[in-house]
Amino acid sequence: MARPGARLAAMPRAGTESWSERAQRVLAESHRHSGGARRAVVELLDSQSCALSALEIEDALRTGRRRVARASIYRILDELERLELVQKVEVGQAMARYEPLRGENGHHHHLVCDSCGAVMPFTDPELERAIKKTSRRVPIDVAVHEIVLHGACADCRQ
Amino acid sequence: MARPGARLAAMPRAGTESWSERAQRVLAESHRHSGGARRAVVELLDSQSCALSALEIEDALRTGRRRVARASIYRILDELERLELVQKVEVGQAMARYEPLRGENGHHHHLVCDSCGAVMPFTDPELERAIKKTSRRVPIDVAVHEIVLHGACADCRQ
DNA sequence: GTTCCTGCAAAAGATTTGCAGTGAC
DNA sequence: GTCACTGCAAATCTTTTGCAGGAAC
Numbered sequence: 001m002a003r004p005g006a007r008l009a010a011m012p013r014a015g016t017e018s019w020s021e022r023a024q025r026v027l028a029e030s031h032r033h034s035g036g037a038r039r040a041v042v043e044l045l046d047s048q049s050c051a052l053s054a055l056e057i058e059d060a061l062r063t064g065r066r067r068v069a070r071a072s073i074y075r076i077l078d079e080l081e082r083l084e085l086v087q088k089v090e091v092g093q094a095m096a097r098y099e100p101l102r103g104e105n106g107h108h109h110h111l112v113c114d115s116c117g118a119v120m121p122f123t124d125p126e127l128e129r130a131i132k133k134t135s136r137r138v139p140i141d142v143a144v145h146e147i148v149l150h151g152a153c154a155d156c157r158q
Numbered sequence: 159m160a161r162p163g164a165r166l167a168a169m170p171r172a173g174t175e176s177w178s179e180r181a182q183r184v185l186a187e188s189h190r191h192s193g194g195a196r197r198a199v200v201e202l203l204d205s206q207s208c209a210l211s212a213l214e215i216e217d218a219l220r221t222g223r224r225r226v227a228r229a230s231i232y233r234i235l236d237e238l239e240r241l242e243l244v245q246k247v248e249v250g251q252a253m254a255r256y257e258p259l260r261g262e263n264g265h266h267h268h269l270v271c272d273s274c275g276a277v278m279p280f281t282d283p284e285l286e287r288a289i290k291k292t293s294r295r296v297p298i299d300v301a302v303h304e305i306v307l308h309g310a311c312a313d314c315r316q
Numbered sequence: 317g318t319t320c321c322t323g324c325a326a327a328a329g330a331t332t333t334g335c336a337g338t339g340a341c
Numbered sequence: 342g343t344c345a346c347t348g349c350a351a352a353t354c355t356t357t358t359g360c361a362g363g364a365a366c
Contacts, residue, residue: 033365035321055355069323074356090248092304094331095355111298122296130288131305138280140269140309146250147289147305151298191340193346213330227348232331252356253330 019100020046023085030083040066041076050121051089051097051110091119091148109147115156122149177258178204181243188241195226199234208279209247209255209268249277249306267305273314280307 017025023042028034040061045052052060054073061068068076077098080086089097091112097119100106107128108121127147135142175183181200186192198219203210210218212231219226226234235256238244247255249270255277258264265286266279285305293300 031320033320035364037322053355070355071324071357072322075322078357088250090250090306092246092248092254094254096250096252111296111300113298114301120297122292124288124292127285127288127292130282130285131307134280134282134285135307138269138307139278140271140307140311141315142269142307142309143272144308145305146308147303148248149289149293149296149298149300149303151300151302153298157299189345191345193339195347211330225348228330229332229349230347233347236332 018046019085019102019106023080023100026083026085027079036066037068037072038076038079040068041073042080045080045086045098045100048099050119051091051099053093053095053097055095057098087144089146092150093117109149111149111151111153113153113156114150115152118153120153176204177243177260177264181238181258184241184243185237194224195230196234196237198224198226199231200238203238203244203256203258206257208277209249209257211251211253211255213253215256245302245304247304250308251275251277267307269307269309269311271311271314272308273310276311278311 020042023046024039027038027042041057044057044060044065054070054077057073057077058068058070061073077086077088081088081098085101086098087101089099089110091097091110093112108123109127111120111122112118113120131145131147135145178200181204182197185196185200199215202215202218202223212228212235215231215235216226216228219231235244235246239246239256243259244256245259247257247268249255249268251270266281267285269278269280270276271278289303289305293303
């Protein structure tokens with residue numbers, strides 16, 4: 001998984017760097033060459049507020065910035081995950097979603113409407129405290145946690 | 159020797175029936191015919207303490223009770239999910255897992271070792287209270303919640 | 317010139333679907 | 342006998358891999 005040092009390298013410097021800038025920097029530090037596909041994916045991810053699937057990224061890039069091959073998207077997302085720049089989120093839709101890891105501030109969890117498939121972010125400090133406490137007493141070294149609430153959204157409820 | 163309750167056990171009522179019995183009953187109520195594949199899957203699920211993937215179920219049934227076709231397993235799991243007898247659990251291993259919904263008592267969440275892939279159940283009443291409170295204030299009608307803690311298990315930590 | 321990104325195509329793995337045979341009623 | 346459950350095979354969908362061409366250094 002994560003390489004030793006990757007976590008430190010991913011730490012924001014002065015707190016002034018945007019996620020996109022930090023991602024570009026960390027990528028540059030761990031690669032010899034730097035191509036356009038990675039930049040396109042990073043910039044797209046940074047412009048989103050919530051998780052995207054690989055196929056949504058392919059679609060968005062095809063009609064937008066710069067076409068990027070599907071295989072490259074998967075490879076880039078894999079790399080970003082290894083560097084702890086994005087988190088893979090599974091919300092039970094038969095495909096993975098990916099979103100930037102922006103540190104404490106951007107940390108959130110997900111609501112999923114099982115009817116229309118909408119995915120929305122939410123935050124809750126109290127829940128966060130509870131889960132941190134739980135993480136200390138379970139028999140694994142918890143690196144990340146994921147909470148998904150499933151139900152019917154306002155539009156689908158009626 | 160007289161077994162107190164034996165008669166009751168033979169005539170299950172709402173609060174005393176096992177998950178397997180309830181599942182069989184609900185299935186019978188919503189189907190015209192009843193075949194052996196469904197029974198085999200339900201009994202296998204009932205004998206497990208944690209979530210199984212469709213392919214693990216196929217494997218376990220092939221070497222055990224009764225061979226069941228993969229397509230049938232997926233159809234049966236789908237049906238059990240629709241009837242709210244099982245919950246589909248996504249822990250980020252590129253395949254779905256399924257486990258019986260046993261109500262308050264059996265309710266639990268999951269620890270996943272990202273290194274070896276092990277999946278373990280855990281419970282936490284305080285976390286449960288926190289999540290119930292959260293569920294009331296989010297913009298969807300929460301039906302089920304899912305918490306997954308990722309990390310390294312004791313064996314993989316070294 | 318060398319290295320390594322990237323795109324393309326094929327492969328792999330999980331899940332779904334179509335259809336025919338068998339078993340339940 | 343009829344209808345529905347089940348098995349088999351093929352199709353679909355997401356993700357991964359192998360390889361060759363081209364871009365970055």
